[in-house]
Amino acid sequence: QDGGGKLRGDNKVFSATTTVTVNVEDVQDTPPMFIGTPYYGYVYEDTLAGSEVLTVVALDGDRGKPNSIHYCIVNGSEGSFEIGNTTGAISVIKSPNQLKKEVYELKVQASEVSQEGDVSVHAFAMVTIRVVDLNNHPPTFYGENGPQNRFELTMYEHPPEGEILRGLKITVNDSDQGANAKFNLRLVGPGGIFRVVPQTVLNEAQVTVIVENSAAIDYEKFKVLTFKLLAIEMNTPEKFSSTADLVIRLLDTNDNVPKFSSDYYIARIPENSPGGSNVVAVTATDPDSGLWGEVKYSIYGTGADLFLIHPSTGIIYTQPWAVLDAEVNSKYNFYVKAEDTDGKYSLAEVFITVLDVNDHSPEFNENIQEKTMIIGSPVKIEAIDQDAEEPNNIVDYSIMQADPANVFDIDQSTGEIKLKSYIRSLDIIHNITKKKDCIWSVVVQAKDRGSPSFSTTAVLKIDITEETLHKGPMAAFLMQTKDNPMKALGVLAGVMGIMVLITIMISTAMFWRNKRSNKIMPVRRIIKKRQTPQSRTIRMEWLKFKRPSSAAEKFVVEDDAKSLHNENSNNNIQVAPVPPTAPLP
The missing domain is CATH 2.60.40.60 (Cadherins)
Structure with a gap:
């Protein structure tokens, strides 16, 4: 471009252009570079050893005349992976089952190698490899x-x-x-x-x-x-x-006690059974094994004296000398013990009843020889059977022989003997028999209901008489106790004792004894009121026996005594009983 000047009146600047090409020659001054980082790879549980996992790639940074790249694993492999020296391919060299880690971090180095074989610069990259489990193992x-x-x-x-x-x-x-x-x-x-x-x-x-x-x-x-x-x-x-x-x-351990088949055993044995008779067998079991399951039996208690038990079988039997008598003792009660070899035991109760055997005959009372019967009232005989249980001790009564036979009836159960209903006086009896004394001899029998049955007979003399016209409780009592004078004496003695006791109680309540003078004094002052004297006749007849007015009349009892309690209690009069007079000859 020039400096410009005037052209045709204008200021003009003229320039020219051209193309210049500059060629730059490369110099080995740039290290290699990894392409595609970061690197991740996966090793599956079924991957075979030697299989390729992934490939890493590194390029020389100097593009003009690039050097070749060599790869190696610096660390992290633990001998499980390898890399291709020139390819960068990473492979697993062990079976995945042998891999001890789930994740491996590999440090890979890329190095430039000149044409002369010199290693100049290096680059590094991290490679992460995860071992993937495929769940192909059961517990x-x-x-x-x-x-x-x-x-x-x-x-x-x-x-x-x-x-x-x-x-x-x-x-x-x-x-x-x-x-x-x-x-x-x-x-x-x-x-x-x-x-x-x-x-x-x-x-x-x-x-x-x-x-x-x-x-x-x-x-x-x-x-x-x-x-x-x-x-x-x-x-x-x-x-x-x-x-x-x-x-x-x-x-096994000894963790069980012997157990009886029942909490109690009930047995029966007839009386008079011979010694050594079996009564009952008890059974106890121990589920433990061996010696712990062996059971020994024994009995004890106040009722066990007459019995023994076999220690192994549990059979209870009577002592050789034992005599069982239901009339003496019909019930026995004791305990049986079952014990194992270690001392663990249990108890059961045994009840033994001695069954009665009909081995006793009925026995009449001693005073059966003679009875006095008042016409219209029965006389009673009684026999006792010593057997312990029914029906062995139930007695039935009967008249075996009487002359004449149609005079008496007997109650089979009670033993009451009475005249036939048509006999109401001695005159009727005299028409039946020629006897003047009206004394009958009757053969009576007492028989039990056992099997076999036992019986006893006795001769009963019945003296028949009529009831007197003068009725009284004392006379009736003496008539009934004529054949048993000791019974009458005992009753009279009891009455006298009661009267003496009552007298002592009344005297204690009404009087006291002075300790100094030893005199008996009234408990409280008594004011007596004079009363107009009135004639009072008290007539008490205790017992009066008269001669029989006829051949049928034996004796007469008069009891005309009357109670004077109401009057005597007001006047504090004590009336002593009149002693009985002797019977007339």
Whole structure:
């Protein structure tokens, strides 16, 4: 371009252009550069050893005359990966199952190599390789010697609750990684006896079995307990699982007492059974095994003196010298004991009834020889049978012989003898017999209802008389006790004793004794009122016997004594009883 000037009146500047080409020659002054960073690669669980994972690429920064690039792994491989020297291809050199890490961080170096073979500059890049689990391993149980699907243990029954079964050494493992290795652990079998911990496992855990219900671990119920250990994956679609048998053999302990078949035993044995007779057999069982299950029997108690028991069979029998008599003792009660060899025992009660045997005949009372019968009133005979039970001791009465036979009737049950209903006076009796004394001899029989039946006969003399016209309780009493004077004497003595006691009580209440003068004084002052004397006649007749007015009349009793209690109590008059007069000859 020029400096310009005037042209045709204008100021003009003229210029010219041209193209200049400059060639720049490259010099090796730029390091190599990795293309496509960052680098990520994946190794799947089923990848074969030697398979290529990924390829890294680096270029020489000098474009004119680029040098060749060589690759190497600086660190992070742990011998599991390799890289192509010139290609940059990274390969896995081990089986994925042998890879110990889930993620590998590789440091890769790219170096420029000149045509002369000299290494000039370097560049570095990080490569991340993740090992991917494909969930192709189920959980597996291991014992001390490797994988195992059956575990056995021997232990005593009834261990304490919360105790760990220390004889079991079980490990469970899932070789997968992450969520694929998470699984549940359960114990399948009779519920509530044991529990397993842990219940959730990630990769691997030691299996522990703990006692939950000691009572259910019973040798008498289950000699062998069988369970299954179940491990099942939680969060995988495949839900891989595995099982292992757990067999627990129980050992017996003496945890049971002998038990009788009944809480009480009731037995019966006839009286007069010979010594050594069997009475009853008791049975007790102990479910324990061996010596612990052996039972020995014994008896004790106040009622066991006449009995023995076989220590092994439990048969109760009478002593060789024992004599059982239902009339002496018909009930025996004692305890039987069943004991094992370790001293554990239980009791049962035994009730033995001695059955009555009809071995006694009825016996009449001693005063049966003679009875006095008043016409219209019966006389009673009584016989006692010493047997203990009915019907052996029930007595029936009958008249075996009487002359004439149509004079008396007898009540079969009570033994009351009375005249026939048409006999109402001695005159009728005199028309029947020529006897003047009206004394009959009657053969009576007392017979029990046992089988066989026993009977006793006796001759009864009945003196028949008429009732007197002068009736009174004392006369009736003396007539009834004519054949038993001791009974009458006893009753009279009792009446006299009561009267003396009443007199002493009244005297104690009305009078007191002065200790100084030893005089008897009234308890309180008595003011006597004069009364107009009145004639009073007291006539008391105790007993008056008269001669019989006829041949049929034996004696007469008069009892006209009247009570003066109301009048005498007002005047404090004590009237002594008049002693009885002797009977007239």
